[in-house]
Amino acid sequence: MSYFKTALLMAALTALFMGLGYLLAGTGGIAIALVVAAGMNGLAWWNSDKMVLRMHNAQPLGAGDRFGLTDMVAGLARNAGLPMPAVYLIDTPQPNAFATGRNPENAAVAVTTGLMGSLSGEELAGVIAHELAHIRNRDTAIMTVTATFAGAISMLANFALFFGGRRENGLGVVGTIAMMILAPLAAALVQMAISRTREYAADRAGAEICGQPLWLASALARIQQGAARIDNDAAERHPGTAHMFIINPLHAHKRDNLFATHPATENRIAALRQLAGAAGGAPSGPAASRMPAGRDAGPWG
Incomplete structure (x- = not known):
């Protein structure tokens, strides 16, 4: 089902891309946009994960890293039944x-240094479990492809704004400007429709993977506080990737509310607390026994 949704999304974003191509250069622009979109579909499927990681200057960590992060990810991946x-x-x-990543066999988890320095080991385990849930649910393919296409559509819309589009077409100048505004908004709305439901699902599955819903609930509250006051420069430069983060990273620019794809953090925390209450609130599963030594309490320094 996830692959069908991804294909449907790629088709919808291709249509938006072609519409902007028409506004720029008429029927010839449609043909050019179709060729470009076909190339982008292939690139997005095979390389969008690497593109997104490069956008955020993410650096790989090897086994036995000094943070103990890969050990934690490995343990939680086993809990989730996923490859590392x-x-x-x-x-x-x-x-x-x-x-x-396009599938569990080609997936990656990226965390910020700010996250490592502000969460306890239990909270970090909740966050990692949430991200692994996205991988297990195969959300990552549609999330990453959307990020690539949203950036491309925004770029093409800005290009159209710079050159003015085809002023002799039936839409006229007003219609051209409206399409240049609506196309990126449509891409953002697609992101929003996808993101809100999948975040709740990943929260539930993440709680199952780590064995304790309250670990993730506590982490969400702490991340929300930090994200609201600390800029993420790379995310601000690439707002089309905002839906991929566990908490919306954008707040510095007025346009950022257009990319507010996440459900309210308070609602997510309430759902996790309700889940914990239904489960009796006690840690369950093997996750707790797999916490790296020295990470049982307090932030990582």
């Missing part, structure tokens, strides 16, 4: 994280 994903570190003070 690649692990990346992003050098930014904002606490946040995301997962990417």
Whole structure:
């Protein structure tokens, strides 16, 4: 089902791309946009994860890293029944994280240095479990492809704004400007429709993977506080990737509310607390026994 949704999304974004091509250069623009979109579909499917990681200057971490992060990811991946994903570190003070990859066999988890420095071991386990849930649910393909296409559509819309589009077409100048505004908004709306339901699902599955819903609930509250006051410069430069993060990383620019794809953090925390209450609130599963030594309490320094 996830692959069908991804294909449907790629078709919808291709249509938007072609519409902008028409506004720029008429029927010839449609043909050019179709060729470009076909190339982008292939590139997005095979390389969008690497593109997104490069956008955020994510650096790979090897086995036995000094943070103990790969050990934690390995243990939680076993809990989730997943192959070991690649692990990346992003050098930014904002606490946040995301997962990417077209399938579980080609997946990666990226966390920020701000996240590592502000969460306890239990909270970090909740975050990693949430990201692994996205991988297991195969959300990452549609999330990453959307990020690639949203950036491309925004770029083409800005290109159209610069050159003015085809002023002799039936839409006229007003219609051209409207399409240049609506196309990126449509891409953002697609992101929003996808993101809100999948975040709740990943929260539930993440709680199952780590064995304790309250670990993730506590992490979400702490990340929300940090993300609201600390800039993420790379995310601000590439707002089309905002839906991939566990908490919306954008707040510095007025346009950022257009990419507010996440459900309210308070609602997510309430759902996790309700889940914990239904489960009796006690840690379950093997996750707790797999916490790296020295990470049982307090932030990582």
